[in-house]
Amino acid sequence: MNRSRLAAQRLVALFLLGCLLFNFPLLALFNRGGEVFGIPLLYAYIFGVWLALIALMAFAAEREQS
Amino acid sequence: MAKKILIVDDEPNIVMSLEFLMKKAGFEVAVAVDGEEALAQVGRVNPDLVLLDVMMPKKSGYEVCEALRADPARAGMKIVMLTAKGRETEVAKGMALGADAYVTKPFSTKDLVTQVTELLGA
Amino acid sequence: MLQGWVVVLASFAYLGVLFAIAYQADRRADAGRSVIANPLVYALSLAVYCTTWTFYGSVGRAAATGIGFLPIYLGPTLTLALGWFVMAKMVRVAKLNRITSIADFVASRYGKSQLLGGLVTVIAVVGIIPYIALQLKAVSSSFTILLSYPEIVMPAKAGTAPLLNDSAFYVAIVMAIFTILFGTRHLDATERHEGMVAAIAFESVVKLVAFFAVGLFVTYGIYDGFGDVFDRAQESARLSALMTTADTASSYGSWAGLTFLSMLSVLLLPRQFQIAVVENVNPDHIRRAVWVFPLYLFLINIFVLPIAIGGLLQFPTGVDADTFVLTLPMAHQQQAIALLVFIGGLSAATGMVIVETIALSTMVCNDLVMPVLLRMRSLRLHERQDLSGLLLEIRRWAIGLILMLGYIYFRSAGEAYALVSIGLISFAAVAQFAPAVIGGLYWKGGTREGALAGLIAGFLVWAYTLLLPSFAKSGWLPAEYMAHGLFGIELLRPQRLFGLTGLDEISHCLFWSLFANIGAYLGVSLLRAPNAREVRQATLFVDAEERGRVAGWRGGAPVADLLPLAGRFLGPERARDAFERHARSRGLAVVEDLPADARLVQFAESLLAGAIGSASARVMVASVVQEEPLGIDEVMNILDEASQVRAYSHELEEKSRELERATAELREANERLRELDRLKDDFMSTVSHELRTPLTSIRAFSEMLFDDPEIEIEERKRFLGIIVGETGRLTRLINQILDLAKLESGRAEWSTVAVDLAVVVRESAESMGQVYRDKGVALTFDLPAAETVVLGDRDRLTQVLINLLSNAQKFVAAGTGQVRVAVRRAGDVIRVEVADNGPGVPPEERETIFEKFRQGGSVLTDKPHGTGLGLPISRQIIEYFGGSLWVESDPGGGATFIFTLPVFGGDDR
Structure with missing residues (x-):
C-alpha cells in the first residue's frame, strides 16, 4: 500500500472524526456550565479538540515525507 | 601410323599456326573453318583428336562437341576445346560436354603440343 | 497622535509596503527565484480567508451568540483535512486543463460551455457584492471611529451621509485604484500573480500580529489572563449565557449548517479558488497547508472571546460589538495598538478585496465580456493580433464596477446586518457552486444542462430567501412580501419557505437553495446520458487522479498469470527478462518467488503500458486481477x-x-x-x-x-x-x-562547324584511292553542283565515309567490284549513299550489323581487317549530328549504305 494513500486515508479519517466531535450529539455533552483550568467547558472542549485535530493532521500530512 | 588431328577454327591465321605446329609435331592434319564443316570432316577423316574453337559461325564448338560425344562409335576421339573466352563457366561447360582438355587463347605453343601429344600418346 | 492625516498617511504607507513586496516578488519571479515557491507562503496566502469579518466581525458575533463565531473556522479546518483529496485534485485538474478561475472550472468540466461560465460569473459577482460591502463598511467605520479619538463615537448610519462626505466611498475608490494598480499591471496567460500572493501572505502575518496584539492587551493588559476574563464573565448572567449555546435542535442545526457552509466556502469563494488552486505553484504545498492554515485559524480565534467579554464589560451599551477590537484599546488610551488594529483591519480588507476583485474581474473578462465581444463579428476582434490591452482594460473596468456595486450595496443594505451576517449571504451564494464543482470532480454523469439547472435553481432560491430579504430589511424593498410572502402567498414567505421554521435565515436558505440546486443538477443530468464532449471532459476531471496515483490496484495476481500475459505482448523472453529484473530489484532470486501482490500487478501494468498503451494495459491486467468490472470510462479510454x-x-x-x-x-x-x-x-x-x-x-x-x-x-x-x-x-x-567508349559516354570531343559533304566525300575517296586501285574496284561519284553543307565535325564525318568506303571494297569482288558514292539534297536533309555490287546484306542482318562486334558477310576472308566496330561508331557519329544511318539491299543486288544529315542554313526557311 502506498504511503501517500495511507496519508490520504488518515486525513479522511480525521475529517470524519472532526465532523463527529464538532457536532451534536457529542457537542451537547460539553454544552453545560463548568470550567477546565478556568476556561468554560465548551470552549475548552472545542479548542482542545481543534488543536489536537490540527496536530494529528500535521502528523498525518508531514510524516510520510521523511 | 601418324595420328590424325582435325583443326577447327574460323580464324585463318590461327588455323595456319596450328596446322604448322601439329604437322611439325608429326601429326596428320585436317582443317575445318566452321562447325558444320567440322562435323563433315570428322566423318571423312575420322581424326584421333579435334582441336575445336568455341566461337564459330554456323555451329558453335559446344554444339560440335555435343554432337561428337553423342556418337558412341567415336568414344575414343579426344577433343581439345580452344577459346578466347576464358571465363570459368565456359571452361566448366566445355568439360561437362565431354571435352578432354580446355585451352585458353592465346595459348603457349609448347604446352599445347605437349598436351596433344600426351592425350594421343598415352 | 491619531489625527486624520496620521491615519491616512499610515494607511498609504502600508499600501506602499504591500506594493513594494508585490513588486519585489514579481521581479524575483521573473528572475526565476520565486518567493512563493514555499509551502509556508502558500499556507499563509490561504489565510486571505480571514477578512474584516474575522478581524472585527468575529468579536461581534461572539458578543451576540457565544460560540457562534466558530463554525466559520471549524469548517475550513475539516475541509483542509480533506485537502489532500479534494484540493489536491482540484489543483491537478486545474493545471491539467489550464483552468484560470472557478467559472472556467465549471465551464470546462461540462463540455466547455460558455453559458455555464457566464452564469457562474454572474452568480459569483452578485453573490460576492455583499461581502465586498462588508469590507468597505468595516474599513470606513473603523476609520471614522479612530478619527474621533479619544471619544468613542459610533459612525452615523450609512446612507445618511452625503456621498462626498462618506468615508466608505473614498475607501471604495482607493481600493479600486489600488487593486487596478496592483493586479492589472500586466497580463499573464496563466492568470497567476506571484507578487500578489507574496503580499497576501504578508498581510496574513500583519492581521495575525495585530489581532494578537489587541488580544494580549485585553487578556493580560486589562485583565489578568484567560481565567480572570472568564471569571468576570461568570459574574454576569448575560455574559455567562455566552459560555454555552442553546441546547436546541435548531441551535445545533445552525451550527452544523454554518460549519457545512464554511467548508464549501473555503474551496469555492472565487478568491480562495484563486489562491488555493490557480496560484498554487506546487501541489505538494498543500501538504503543509493541511495543518498550517487550520493552525492560523486556531490562533486568530483564541482571543475572540476574551475581547468580546472585555468589550461587553467595558461598553455595556452604545458601542457596536463589531468595533470592540478597535474601541477597547482606544478606551484604554492605547493609541499605538489602536493604530495597529486599524492597519490590521485594513490589511484584512485589502487582502480580500484585491484577490476577490482580481478573481472576479478575470471571470467577468474571460467568461462574460470577451465571449460576447468575440461573438460580435462587427468588432472583428478575432482578427486582432494582440488583445492584451483590451483584456486589461476590461478587467480594470470590472474591478471598478465591482467595488462600486459593493459600495451601493453597503449604502442600501449595509446597516441592517452585522458584519458576519453580510458575509454569510455571500457564503450561501458561492455554496451554489458546490454541486457542479464537487459533483463534477467525482461524478461523471453530470451534464451541461444539469449544471445549468442546478446553478440557476440554487441561485434563484438564494436570491429569494437571502438577498432580497436583505434589501427588504433595509427598506429598499417593501417589507410586505417578507411578512406575507410573494403575491401574499404564505407558503412563499422568503424566510419561511413552504412554512419551514426553526432554522436561522442562513441555514434556511442553505437548505432550500441546495435542495433545489442538487435536485435540479441530479434530476436534469439524469434526463440524458452525457454526450461525447461531456464524457471527455468528465474523464479529464474525474480521472485526473488515476494518473498521479502510484498504486492503483487493490488486488493482486500471481506471476503464473501475469508473466504469460506480458509474454503475449512483449514476447516470452523479453517478458521473462523484465520479470527477472523486477524480482532482483526486490531481492528475490527467482521470478517464481514474486508474491502475488499489488506491486507486482503495478509492475506488470507499467510493463504492458509501454507496449500497448496505458488504458489497454489496465484492461489487460484487470482481466487477470479481476478486481473490478470494466467501466464505460475504460471503454472510452480504450476507444x-x-x-x-x-x-x-x-x-x-x-x-x-x-x-x-x-x-x-x-x-x-x-x-x-x-x-x-x-x-x-x-x-x-x-x-x-x-x-x-x-x-x-x-x-x-x-x-x-x-x-x-x-x-x-x-x-x-x-x-x-x-x-x-x-x-x-x-x-x-x-x-x-x-x-x-568515348562516344557512348559522351566524353568525345566534337568540333561542330559547317561542312560541305561533297568535299568530305572527295577527300575520303582520295585517301582510299590506293586501296581501291590495289583491289581493282571502280569508284564513281555523283556529286551535285550546289553546296551540300551540314553542321558537323569534319574529321568524324571523314571517319564515317572512310569506314563505309572501306567496308564496300571489302565485300565486292576484286576486279569486277564497283562502288558508287552519291550526294544530294532531299528536302531539308543532305543524303549520302555508298552503293556496292557485292553480295548484299540479308534482311535479318540489316540491323545487327550496326551492333558491336557483329560482322556481316563472308567473314573468314576479310576477318583480319574488320573489327566489328566500324558501323556502330559511324552510326553514333551520324546520330550525334541529328542524322541517321542505315542500309538498303536487294539480295544479290549489292548493298547501299545511306546516311542523311540536316542541311545547314537551308533555303527552306
Missing part, C-alpha cells in the same frame, strides 16, 4: 487510444505504401543496373575475345619463330607478315574500342 492507434497505423500504412513505391522504383533501377551490368559484362567478354584472337596468332607465330630456327626464310617472312598484320588489327581494335 480513444484505439483511435489514436488507428490514426497512427493509417500513417504507417501511408508510409509503407510510400516505401513500397520507393522499393519498386529501386527494384526497377536495380534491374536496369543489372541489365547494364550484364551488357557490360557481355561487352567485356566480347572485347576480351576480340583482343585475344589476334593475340593468339601473334603469340603462336612468335613462339614458333622463336623456338624453331630451322624455319625457311620464306616461311619466316610469311609468319612475320601475319604478326605485323595482326598487330595492326589489334591496334585498330583498341583504338576503336576507346573511340566507341
